[in-house]
Amino acid sequence: MPTTKHTISALVQNKPGVLAHVAQMFAARSFNIDSLAVGRTEDPDISRMTIVVLANDSTVEQVRKQLGKIIPVVKVHDWTDENLVQRDLMLVKVAAPPEKRTEIQSLIEMFQAKVVDIGPKFVMVEVTGPEEKIEAFIDMCRPYGVKDVARTGIIAMPRHPRSPRQQAKENK
Amino acid sequence: MSDKSLSTPPKAGGKSGKPKEASKPEMTGSEIFCQTLISEGVETMFGYPGGVVLPVFDALYDSPINFILSRHEQGATHMADAYARATGKVGVVLVTSGPGATNTVTGIATAYMDSTPMVVITGQVKTPLIGNDAFQEADTTGITRPITKHNCIVKNVKDLERSLREAFFIARTGRPGPVLIDLPLDVSIAKTNLNGSEQQMDLPGYRVRPLGHLRQIKRAAEAINAAERPVIYAGGGVILSDAAQELTALVNKANVPITTTLLGLGGFDENDPKSLHMLGMHGTAYANFAVQECDVLVAIGARFDDRITGDVKRFAPNAKVIHIDIDPASISKNVKVDIPVVGDAKNILTELVNFVEHRDRPGWFERIEGWKQKYPLVYDNNTEGIKPQYVIEEVSRQTKGQALITTGVGQHQMWAAQFYRFSRPRHFITSGGLGTMGFGFPAAIGAQIAMPDEVVVNFDGDSSFSMTLNELPTAVEHKLPVKVCVLNNGYMGMVRQWQELFYGKRYSKSFLQHPSFAKVAEAFGAVGLTATKKVEVPEIVERMLKEKQCCVVDFHVEREENVWPMVASGSGLHEMAGLPTESIERL
Ligand SMILES: Cc1cc2nc3c(=O)[nH]c(=O)nc-3n(C[C@H](O)[C@H](O)[C@H](O)COP(=O)(O)OP(=O)(O)OC[C@H]3O[C@@H](n4cnc5c(N)ncnc54)[C@H](O)[C@@H]3O)c2cc1C
Ligand SMILES: Cc1ncc(C[n+]2csc(CCOP(=O)(O)OP(=O)(O)O)c2C)c(N)n1
Numbered sequence A: 001m002p003t004t005k006h007t008i009s010a011l012v013q014n015k016p017g018v019l020a021h022v023a024q025m026f027a028a029r030s031f032n033i034d035s036l037a038v039g040r041t042e043d044p045d046i047s048r049m050t051i052v053v054l055a056n057d058s059t060v061e062q063v064r065k066q067l068g069k070i071i072p073v074v075k076v077h078d079w080t081d082e083n084l085v086q087r088d089l090m091l092v093k094v095a096a097p098p099e100k101r102t103e104i105q106s107l108i109e110m111f112q113a114k115v116v117d118i119g120p121k122f123v124m125v126e127v128t129g130p131e132e133k134i135e136a137f138i139d140m141c142r143p144y145g146v147k148d149v150a151r152t153g154i155i156a157m158p159r160h161p162r163s164p165r166q167q168a169k170e171n172k
Numbered sequence B: 001m002s003d004k005s006l007s008t009p010p011k012a013g014g015k016s017g018k019p020k021e022a023s024k025p026e027m028t029g030s031e032i033f034c035q036t037l038i039s040e041g042v043e044t045m046f047g048y049p050g051g052v053v054l055p056v057f058d059a060l061y062d063s064p065i066n067f068i069l070s071r072h073e074q075g076a077t078h079m080a081d082a083y084a085r086a087t088g089k090v091g092v093v094l095v096t097s098g099p100g101a102t103n104t105v106t107g108i109a110t111a112y113m114d115s116t117p118m119v120v121i122t123g124q125v126k127t128p129l130i131g132n133d134a135f136q137e138a139d140t141t142g143i144t145r146p147i148t149k150h151n152c153i154v155k156n157v158k159d160l161e162r163s164l165r166e167a168f169f170i171a172r173t174g175r176p177g178p179v180l181i182d183l184p185l186d187v188s189i190a191k192t193n194l195n196g197s198e199q200q201m202d203l204p205g206y207r208v209r210p211l212g213h214l215r216q217i218k219r220a221a222e223a224i225n226a227a228e229r230p231v232i233y234a235g236g237g238v239i240l241s242d243a244a245q246e247l248t249a250l251v252n253k254a255n256v257p258i259t260t261t262l263l264g265l266g267g268f269d270e271n272d273p274k275s276l277h278m279l280g281m282h283g284t285a286y287a288n289f290a291v292q293e294c295d296v297l298v299a300i301g302a303r304f305d306d307r308i309t310g311d312v313k314r315f316a317p318n319a320k321v322i323h324i325d326i327d328p329a330s331i332s333k334n335v336k337v338d339i340p341v342v343g344d345a346k347n348i349l350t351e352l353v354n355f356v357e358h359r360d361r362p363g364w365f366e367r368i369e370g371w372k373q374k375y376p377l378v379y380d381n382n383t384e385g386i387k388p389q390y391v392i393e394e395v396s397r398q399t400k401g402q403a404l405i406t407t408g409v410g411q412h413q414m415w416a417a418q419f420y421r422f423s424r425p426r427h428f429i430t431s432g433g434l435g436t437m438g439f440g441f442p443a444a445i446g447a448q449i450a451m452p453d454e455v456v457v458n459f460d461g462d463s464s465f466s467m468t469l470n471e472l473p474t475a476v477e478h479k480l481p482v483k484v485c486v487l488n489n490g491y492m493g494m495v496r497q498w499q500e501l502f503y504g505k506r507y508s509k510s511f512l513q514h515p516s517f518a519k520v521a522e523a524f525g526a527v528g529l530t531a532t533k534k535v536e537v538p539e540i541v542e543r544m545l546k547e548k549q550c551c552v553v554d555f556h557v558e559r560e561e562n563v564w565p566m567v568a569s570g571s572g573l574h575e576m577a578g579l580p581t582e583s584i585e586r587l
Helices: A018-028 A057-069 A098-110 A131-141 A164-169 B029-039 B051-061 B073-087 B105-113 B140-147 B157-172 B185-189 B214-226 B236-240 B244-254 B285-293 B345-355 B362-374 B388-398 B411-419 B440-450 B462-477 B493-502 B517-523 B534-546
Strands: A004-013 A032-040 A046-055 A073-078 A084-095 A114-118 A122-129 A146-151 A155-158 B044-047 B066-069 B091-095 B118-124 B150-153 B178-184 B230-234 B258-260 B275-278 B296-300 B320-325 B339-342 B404-407 B456-461 B483-488 B527-531 B551-556
Touching (some): A004 A018, A004 A057, A018 A032, A018 A046, A018 A057, A046 A057, A046 A155, A057 A073, A098 A131, A122 A131, B029 B157, B044 B073, B044 B440, B051 B178, B073 B091, B073 B105, B073 B462, B105 B118, B105 B140, B105 B178, B118 B140, B118 B157, B140 B150, B140 B178, B150 B157, B157 B178, B178 B185, B214 B296, B214 B345, B230 B244, B230 B285, B244 B345, B258 B285, B285 B362, B320 B345, B388 B483, B388 B534, B404 B411, B411 B493, B440 B456, B456 B462, B462 B483, B462 B517, B483 B517, B517 B551, B527 B534, B534 B551
Parallel strands (some): B044 B091, B091 B118, B118 B178, B150 B178, B230 B258, B258 B275, B296 B320, B320 B339, B404 B456, B456 B483, B483 B551, B527 B551
Antiparallel strands (some): A004 A073, A084 A122, A084 A155, A114 A122
């Protein structure tokens, strides 16, 4: 079976050790995490983990079921086949000697990115978007010199969002 | 779904209503602990004290709970595990922090792999010291997270009762398993008025779906009715769900041959002609052939372990697979399932039996009978020395198959599964999933405490027994008439067998020099006996069974006997080595 990227969302109770538990389960069962993003939801007791997994269909089925067995995990959804909005946020430091700045500036505009800091030798740029866009931006910056990259990992939402509380009521 | 009402955890403490904080007397965490355990129905618990749990032990001093003090925390954990397996109740363990907690790890992992309901309470250093590498501090929840169904640390005494109730609820419902509660010293002495009893359990992420989907049950029944060569493959889930009766009803009504896993033994009477006994790596040839040739395989509370399937790609190649299991993650984990039925085996079987129809299937039963005649379980008993299988058969004969058996891990464990004839559930207690040597003897102690009127026999290996024989004084102290049959081959027999077969007989580090186990037993205050010849066996077994106190019999058995048949790893389930030839006769 082919290995592809699957986006899984897990709503979890805000309790100590939940992140460790999820991470440990992935390691113990040799599931492959591509990215993992955690953040609060509008419900202070519940956080959302968005996990991108590299797996074939039967493995991702196990991932979903094993996540569901973790008791503080309230709701698991495999969003692979949904019509998703996916976003990654990146901060990237690009070498920018004065003679290249206009070139870089037009690149930034093309990507609808934003300069968030500027120094004598570099600019720091904020880019958001789907993964391909982020990666394309890095590629375009490579000739100038990419000094540092920080990314949040993918967060995602299907195009008809439901509230986490509503989802928590449904079965895992 | 229709089972919504069943799926919501009940309120903690039963009675609903407004918290009545003012009317409640103040209690310490330790007192709350004792009271909650009692109200959860705990009569017996196992453990070992230490610094940070002294307040809890002090509260236990005046409590009616029967506390069994082991000689090692691993022993306490195996005792509680076997107590749970023998009774179906939750086994309870209390130990101290640090080394006390880490000593329970093997026992917890053993219980986790075999889905035993257990609650383990570990002491922890005071909350302000956590993370400081304090004396006897260990990250117990971190260490045990992968081997528990759930665990948590209780940092506020107001959460203690709720957490304990959640622990018992999680341990015994759904697919059972061990739950660990880490209890810091300051929480056990802090006071509160037990308002936890009025708090609802807070488990939005835990749902149990006990009822099977009716449509799936009907589909399963249709497949069974249409089958020409069906086989039922029943596992530990049948025992856990107390579904032996319902299983028997199904087998008899639908008229289907049945094999069980190591952990399913006793789920169906092995003396019944429809029983194919155990399947798998060391299962019977007739069970393994039947599974490979069947057209419908009905797995009930079994998890397609690799010791069952052999080469999984060639497992039951022509079968439509029905899988009844309470854990959705068990389904299609190793083998693709055609008709999954998620839910409790007892409930599902009760429904399923209504939809199955009797079929004669004469051809299928004839074929199976042919295999049974051609490939029975045999060994050559024509020796002066003692064959280990013979000891087991003799004990089986004298106890009429009615004893409660525990085992260590190794060859003797497989022979016990092959040659003792089980007819009732909860009478074979063995470490299947983790394969923990040293399990058998403390397990026998736990089982005997749970079942004072049963004959409890531990078939053990010399090496396995050596790992936990430090519990002899526990058995002696409580005057437990536990019987230990050490099948002493002077080797780690199972390791030696693999070295013989796969490593050119290079017996690297697989033999141990042992003391006289009889003398060891006597030194601890138990009865010790030794048998070296076959002719002595019937009489010494009789004497052992008559003993009113703990009795260890050291059977010096043939040293290089092997377990047959055997499916080597990577082979198909039907590719068994060591099948009997016509020249060996059953003696
Ligand atoms: C040396 C050695 C050799 C071995 N050789 C063999 C061998 O030849 N043959 C063999 O069979 N085993 C053998 N084993 C044991 C093997 O490793 C496994 O432990 C065993 O096969 C698992 O049994 P099981 O499938 O019944 O699963 P269990 O571990 O008992 O799992 C129970 C299943 O039932 C489900 N369940 C739990 N509660 C319920 C409920 N209420 N309703 C429905 N389902 C429920 C669970 O979700 C799970 O899927 C051997 C072990 C050792 C140490
Ligand atoms: C704690 C532990 N360590 C190691 C093993 C690996 N192992 C499996 S069987 C076995 C030998 C068991 O020897 P013994 O108890 O004498 O039983 P026999 O096979 O001789 O009947 C060993 C070492 C294990 N299962 N458990």
